[in-house]
Amino acid sequence: MAEATMADVLVIGGGVAGVGAGAFIAADARVVVLEREAAIGYHATSRSAAVYIRNYGNATLRALNASAEPFLTEPEGVSDRSLLSPRGQLMIAREDETSALDAYLDGASGIARIAPEDAVALFPILRREGLAAAAHEPAASDIDVDRLLQGLARLLRVRGGLIVTGAAVGALARSGGAWRAETRQGVFEAPVVVNAAGAWADTVAALAGLRPVGLTPYRRSAAILPAPDGFNVSRWPLIVSAAETFYAKPEAGRLMVSPADEDAVEPHDAWPDEMVLAEGLHRYEQAVTTPVTRVERSWAGLRTFAPDRTPVVGFSAAAEGFFWLAGQGGYGVQTAPALSRLAADLVAGRAAALPETVVRALDPARLAAPGPGRAA
Structure with missing residues (x-):
């Protein structure tokens, strides 16, 4: 032996x-x-x-998020400076998604409803037509x-x-x-x-x-798109649909877009499903005023949940x-x-x-x- x-x-x-x-x-x-x-x-x-989002998840997860924030801000023994940098989260809702937005805001802190016009000011390529409601969480942050x-x-x-x-x-x-x-x-x-x-x-x-x-492991895909012509996206917030049908965030001068897919799979080295990715990019494209012209790269990971x-x-x-x-x-x-x-x-x-x-x-x-x- x-x-x-x-x-x-x-x-x-x-x-x-x-x-x-x-x-x-x-x-x-x-x-x-x-x-x-x-x-x-x-x-x-x-x-x-x-991304660090204090209000992400159920009540237990929100308690864990809040408990983790002081360490992420002052990571003694791990780094000499904060692991967080300002980003902000903008949640948007069509008329049929307003109940999902209401549910997210229930019990949340540090997030407030804003007018659709203010949402467009934060994310300038956001399509105003069809936008029924929005909420902004300024303290959401990128994590290194x-x-x-x-x-x-x-x-x-x-x-x-x-x-x-x-x-x-x-x-x-x-x-x-x-x-x-x-x-x-x-x-x-x-x-x-x-x-x-x-x-x-x-x-x-x-x-x-x-x-x-x-x-159960679930696949989650993402793609990097070029920044829209004429825009500096670096200070834009993460944007997510209230029903979580897509989200997007600035990433090194480009935009990372995810279809927010959640397909149950066996444990494996994940890769994106091209059709799922294309459908998600279409949902994102319907919410903005600029077309998706090119995908620079894509990937997928597994998010594993208990029942x-x-x-x-x-x-x-x-x-x-x-x-x-x-x-x-x-x-x-x-x-x-x-x-x-x-x-x-x-x-x-x-x-x-x-x-x-x-x-x-x-x-x-x-x-x-x-x-x-x-x-x-």
């Missing part, structure tokens, strides 16, 4: 969730992060829209995702942690009080394993003999030392600081900094269901 590398905590998954959790946990423990790809952040993290991820990886290493790439886990079992993970890069053992495997998190659970919690669209964070009730950190959906980057801190608190056995109502809402026990294998 191969000699194992020993640790206190193994983290499976090297996206921003896994690297972030590893960095925070490493303040108190020896941590090894196992990443299946050749580099960290390869899948969802590097394909994110990279690469600086966040690399800063967390650096912090993890400074604290004595190890990141192993090309280390897809092929077997995972508990024996003698420790989890044993077998990879092409060697064997690793620790009393605690954190399942931060993103779209593959239910697969990792199955390796451990646990029932899946019902995570209730709330992250799954906490120890399994069925397997000692198995910790879930999954189901972040489209909120993974902006909630990473809050969930990393929570993971560190729970793994260390100390009281969480987050409100108890939020911690309970994240608990994997809520998703337990009958079936073969042990419960989540």
